[in-house]
Amino acid sequence: MIRRLIFLLAGSIFCVVALAAPDIELGKRLYEQGLTADGKEVTAVTQGDIEFSSSQFSCANCHRRSGYGSSEGGQFVPPITASYLFNKREWHRSYLFDKMFKEEQPASFWAKIRQPRVRPAFTRETLARAIREGVDPNGKPMDPLMPRFRIGKEDMDNLLAYLATLGTQVAPGVDDKVIHIATIVGDGVDPGKRDAMLATIEAFKDWMNLDTRGDLRNPRFSPHYRSDLIKGYRLWDIRVWRLHGDPASWPAQLDAYYREQPVFAVLSGMVQGAWTPIQRFCHQHEVPCLFPITDQPAPRPDYYTFYLTRGLRLEADALAESLKEQLQGGETIVQLHAASGAGQVPAQAFRAALGDQKVSLQDRAFSDEDGLKKQLEALVARKKQPDYLVIWPGRHGGEVVDWLLAHPAIAGEIYLPSSIAAALPEKLPPALEERLYVTWPYEYPGAYHPRAFRVRAWLRSRGLDIPYPRIQFDTYYALTILQYGLAHIVDHFSRDYLIEYIEHEAENALNPGTYPRLSLGPGQRFASRGAYIMRRNSLDRYPLTRASEWIVPDSGD
Amino acid sequence: MKNIPATFRMSPRGGSCAIALACAALLVAPGAPAADDELEAIRAQLSSVCRHKTPTEGRFKKSWLHVRVPDVTLTNRYGKPVELAPLIEDHSTVVQFIFTTCTTICPVLTASVRKVREQLAELDPDLRFVSISIDPEQDTPRRLRNYAKRFGASGRWTFLTGDRHDIMHVLKAFGAYYPGNNKMYHKPYTFLKAGKGSRFERIDGLMGGADFVAEYRRLMQPAIASAKR
Numbered sequence: 001m002i003r004r005l006i007f008l009l010a011g012s013i014f015c016v017v018a019l020a021a022p023d024i025e026l027g028k029r030l031y032e033q034g035l036t037a038d039g040k041e042v043t044a045v046t047q048g049d050i051e052f053s054s055s056q057f058s059c060a061n062c063h064r065r066s067g068y069g070s071s072e073g074g075q076f077v078p079p080i081t082a083s084y085l086f087n088k089r090e091w092h093r094s095y096l097f098d099k100m101f102k103e104e105q106p107a108s109f110w111a112k113i114r115q116p117r118v119r120p121a122f123t124r125e126t127l128a129r130a131i132r133e134g135v136d137p138n139g140k141p142m143d144p145l146m147p148r149f150r151i152g153k154e155d156m157d158n159l160l161a162y163l164a165t166l167g168t169q170v171a172p173g174v175d176d177k178v179i180h181i182a183t184i185v186g187d188g189v190d191p192g193k194r195d196a197m198l199a200t201i202e203a204f205k206d207w208m209n210l211d212t213r214g215d216l217r218n219p220r221f222s223p224h225y226r227s228d229l230i231k232g233y234r235l236w237d238i239r240v241w242r243l244h245g246d247p248a249s250w251p252a253q254l255d256a257y258y259r260e261q262p263v264f265a266v267l268s269g270m271v272q273g274a275w276t277p278i279q280r281f282c283h284q285h286e287v288p289c290l291f292p293i294t295d296q297p298a299p300r301p302d303y304y305t306f307y308l309t310r311g312l313r314l315e316a317d318a319l320a321e322s323l324k325e326q327l328q329g330g331e332t333i334v335q336l337h338a339a340s341g342a343g344q345v346p347a348q349a350f351r352a353a354l355g356d357q358k359v360s361l362q363d364r365a366f367s368d369e370d371g372l373k374k375q376l377e378a379l380v381a382r383k384k385q386p387d388y389l390v391i392w393p394g395r396h397g398g399e400v401v402d403w404l405l406a407h408p409a410i411a412g413e414i415y416l417p418s419s420i421a422a423a424l425p426e427k428l429p430p431a432l433e434e435r436l437y438v439t440w441p442y443e444y445p446g447a448y449h450p451r452a453f454r455v456r457a458w459l460r461s462r463g464l465d466i467p468y469p470r471i472q473f474d475t476y477y478a479l480t481i482l483q484y485g486l487a488h489i490v491d492h493f494s495r496d497y498l499i500e501y502i503e504h505e506a507e508n509a510l511n512p513g514t515y516p517r518l519s520l521g522p523g524q525r526f527a528s529r530g531a532y533i534m535r536r537n538s539l540d541r542y543p544l545t546r547a548s549e550w551i552v553p554d555s556g557d
Numbered sequence: 558m559k560n561i562p563a564t565f566r567m568s569p570r571g572g573s574c575a576i577a578l579a580c581a582a583l584l585v586a587p588g589a590p591a592a593d594d595e596l597e598a599i600r601a602q603l604s605s606v607c608r609h610k611t612p613t614e615g616r617f618k619k620s621w622l623h624v625r626v627p628d629v630t631l632t633n634r635y636g637k638p639v640e641l642a643p644l645i646e647d648h649s650t651v652v653q654f655i656f657t658t659c660t661t662i663c664p665v666l667t668a669s670v671r672k673v674r675e676q677l678a679e680l681d682p683d684l685r686f687v688s689i690s691i692d693p694e695q696d697t698p699r700r701l702r703n704y705a706k707r708f709g710a711s712g713r714w715t716f717l718t719g720d721r722h723d724i725m726h727v728l729k730a731f732g733a734y735y736p737g738n739n740k741m742y743h744k745p746y747t748f749l750k751a752g753k754g755s756r757f758e759r760i761d762g763l764m765g766g767a768d769f770v771a772e773y774r775r776l777m778q779p780a781i782a783s784a785k786r
Contacts, residue, residue: 046665047765048612050672055707057664064660072661073735073744075763144612145665145763507739521658521692521741529694554697 026155027162032065034058036155044147052147062145066496067166068489070504075145081167081492085127089119127163128156167494173264173287174493179234179486182263184254184278184292186243186271194270196468197293198240200475201268203462205236208483212236232490239263247277254281264495265290268478270471274298274341279305288495290502291478291527293471295419296341301525304495306502308474308515309528310555312392315417315439316346317553318531319390320353329358331387334411336375338394339367346392346417353553362386372396376403379410387412397423408432415439415533421544424536433536437547441531442470442514445542449513473512480510516550529555611771617762619772623755624748627726631689631719634701639717641727646755649684651677651773652748654733656692657704662745665763667708669747672766674714677773681751684773686714689727691740693718732759751776 026037034042034054041053059080064070067081078084119137122130126137131149134142151159173180183201185194212233241257243250254277266282266289276298282289283302295311310317323333335350337343347363354361364379366372372393379389389411393400397420404414408431418440428436443449455476459466466472485501506520506527515528533548626642633639645652651670655663670686677684688705690696696704701716710716718724728734735743747760749772758776 047669047763049766050665050668052664052668056668057660061660061664070661072659072741075662075745077661144616144765504741505739507741508737519692519694519740521656521695522660523658524695552694554699 022154022157022161024158024161024165027158027160030059030151030155030159031162031166032058032060036152037158042149042151042155044149046147047144064496064500066492066494066500067163068492068494068497068500070500077145079167080163082164083167085122085163087121124160127160131156131159167492169494171264171493171495172262174234177235178237179493180237180239180261180263181482182239182241182257182266184241184243184266184269184271186250186273187245188272189270193293193468193471196465196472197268197270197475199464200459200472201238201479203459203464204476204479205238207462209235232486234486238267243271247271247273250277251281254278258285258287263287264493265482265498267291267482268293268475270294274345275305275307286495288499288502290482291474293474295417296345297526304499305525306506306520307526308477308518309441310526311441312342312346312417313349314441314526314529314531314553314555316349316392317353317555318441318551319415319439319533320350320355321551321553322533322548323388324354324357327357327359331359332384333359333361333388333390334364334379334386335361335390335392336364336366336379337392338396339365339371340394342394343392350390366396369396369399372399376407380407385409385411388415389413390415392417393420401425404432404436405429409435411435413437418442421534424543426543427538428536433538436536438534438536438544439531440534440544441528443516444532444534444546445544447513447516449511451509451511452513455512470514473514477510477512477514477518481506484510526555611765611767613763613765613768617760617764617768620759620761622732622757622759624730624757625755627723627730629719629723629726631717631723631727632698634698634705634716634718636698639715641717644685644715645687645750647753649681649751650687650748651684651750652687652689652731652757654691654728654731654743654746655688655704656690656740657696657700658692659740662743662763664708666745666747667704667710669764669766669769670714671708671710673769673773674712676766676770678712680770680774681777683752684713688714688716689724690716690718691724691728691735691743693721693724731757749773749776 023037029035030037030042034057036042041055042058043051043053045051062070062077063080064077067079069077069079071077122137129135130137130142130146132151134144134146134148136142183198185198212235215230215233239257239261241254243253258281262285264287266278266287268290269278269292271278271292271294274296275292275294276296278292279289279298279302281287282304287304289305291306291308294307295315297307297309297311297313298305299313301307333354335347337347343365347365351361351363364375366375379386391400391414393416400416401420401423404410405425405428408429413435414432415437416439418438421438421440452473455473456466456469459472459476464472481502482498484505485498488501488505489497500522503520503522503524506518511518516530518527520527530550530552532546532550534544535547536543537545624645626645628640628642630638630640644650653666653670655667657663667688670688674686690701696718698718701718705714705716725734731746731748733744733746744761745763747764747769748757749760750757751773758772760772764772
């Protein structure tokens with residue numbers, strides 16, 4: 001009996017101690033996922049009578065991970081970072097500025113934002129009351145959209161402790177004059193492509209900084225409220241982080257660069273092989289990584305890295321999707337692929353995406369030129385040609401093309417990835433032209449995009465050659481998204497806020513015409529989802545023409 | 558009901574409920590004391606005519622529109638083709654446009670349907686609920702299935718995705734196309750229709766459950782229903 005009592009007593013002391021020290025990490029989990037300390041879902045009521053639980057939505061849904069709020073379809077969700085909550089509410093003009101001008105807003109939105117109710121700073125008590133009862137510090141009921149949450153004491157303490165930290169961290173990579181940005185290039189990438197990308201970045205940076213310097217010299221000169229926004233202006237410093245050797249050593253190299261000068265974001269970039277180690281680096285240091293030029297994104301995207309497409313996986317999935325429509329059963333498909341990632345990855349994706357079609361799918365891997373030659377000779381020696389030949393040549397595109405030119409009728413239909421299109425000569429033997437197809441996760445040549453003209457004109461006006469339009473246009477896209485994103489966050493240098501902006505605005509008019517459409521949304525990380533199957537047509541104005549509709553395969557994630 | 562003056566029976570809802578209740582009590586009190594159940598009946602009658610302001614009242618705008626549903630075939634959350642026009646034209650319907658990664662307004666729109674679904678189905682057994690994704694390249698049937706599950710969807714509640722161009726046609730037919738060509742700017746619309754025909758009531762704004770049900774009840778009134786075609 002006494003032992004039981006002591007046990008109880010000890011237990012309650014333990015509880016008191018636990019209550020006394022709120023757990024910020026658990027508060028964060030409650031904010032982002034709506035889970036209580038003991039892992040249960042929080043429940044709440046919105047709009048007066050709509051019950052929901054946190055598997056449906058949580059604080060971060062509306063106020064976003066950054067705490068800077070959002071506006072969607074005319075519904076304005078205010079920022080609730082510590083500095084907003086624990087100060088009297090007075091809107092910064094710069095904050096209002098972009099909320100008002102970025103989006104067409106209904107009259108109710110304007111009314112709300114123009115005459116914000118003045119409210120005193122929150123205290124712990126008024127904050128808990130706002131979250132539980134939807135009553136603001138003036139005692140007035142809040143907008144019914146703000147849910148009334150059922151949250152117990154311990155969880156509320158954790159949540160309040162987290163809210164007190166929200167938005168208070170100063171992200172590394174930015175000081176009061178300069179914002180540091182990195183781009184990453186690896187050994188062994190095509191020097192022409194690399195230099196075209198770097199020249200575009202360099203020219204953009206110079207152009208931005210010229211403008212910024214001018215504005216900083218004239219801080220009171222104020223067309224379009226500039227003087228309000230000026231506190232967000234920073235000169236861009238862009239460093240080129242060069243990676244050498246084995247990808248296994250990249251993390252250490254990246255860490256060393258980052259230690260030397262932390263960056264606010266990583267922009268564009270190009271390496272040979274998979275982007276995975278860089279994605280991991282960005283995740284570890286919580287650095288937004290914007291639109292690298294890669295056909296091998298990490299197999300699973302994470303929060304910090306945005307890609308243009310799923311690369312070779314997308315090409316393989318789109319090809320499988322299109323073949324499935326024409327396969328009758330009993331066909332032979334030979335898949336010839338490099339043993340490297342650029343061969344292995346799409347070959348596996350293709351096999352998986354083809355699923356249980358009743359065909360004979362034969363994989364043939366090669367690891368070097370000799371191996372390729374042997375496989376190709378074996379193909380020629382076959383008694384019966386395969387119906388389909390799918391090739392993922394990795395770095396051996398040139399050899400594959402030469403060989404196809406010599407043996408054009410090697411299979412019923414021949415499929416190559418987009419990376420090889422540039423290696424095809426202007427004139428193809430008719431026997432090859434009629435059976436050759438290319439997967440193409442880009443806009444088709446000749447499609448009309450008004451912004452493409454602007455981008456081209458800009459590049460020209462900076463005196464740049466345009467040897468690799470797609471790479472340069474894609475780089476320009478990453479640059480302009482960053483430019484707009486930084487303008488939007490003004491001086492709230494939160495990386496999460498930048499990411500939320502990109503999720504929100506990627507679908508706007510910045511598409512430089514390299515893809516039919518670029519679009520994201522909360523949690524989305526691939527801006528373009530589809531591909532065409534193209535064929536060569538020497539009679540057409542454009543040597544590559546569409547042989548399919550835009551195919552959007554189910555990515556399976 | 559005999560003791561309730563006619564003025565009360567017709568009384569519009571409004572802020573004078575408290576006074577009305579007090580008067581009713583007075584009216585009932587003199588003479589023979591009313592039986593408890595009689596009082597109860599009066600209270601019920603009164604509270605139905607003068608209900609309290611709902612939390613979302615006045616927070617949404619209403620308008621009428623005729624929709625010519627485009628002749629498109631979309632895909633439901635099980636990957637099956639669904640012809641849109643017959644689904645919508647021949648039945649009472651509630652239509653919303655959503656996407657599964659939307660953070661603020663779609664979850665609330667969807668949760669509002671879940672809230673009223675059973676109640677409305679009882680009022681109008683013909684009623685169907687249709688949630689159409691405006692992000693079809695992202696929202697595969699599998700993702701729609703997960704979303705529907707998250708919101709406990711069941712019964713006659715169809716979630717649709719499909720070809721992007723088809724969906725853009727549908728959005729335009731409903732006057733729901735968003736500015737800036739950016740789905741993040743879509744509006745919180747709910748379209749309601751009681752019975753066959755093409756005339757919808759468009760609600761612009763987020764409704765609580767009480768208002769949702771009240772709006773639909775109003776649509777079912779014979780006078781409004783007969784004007785709908």
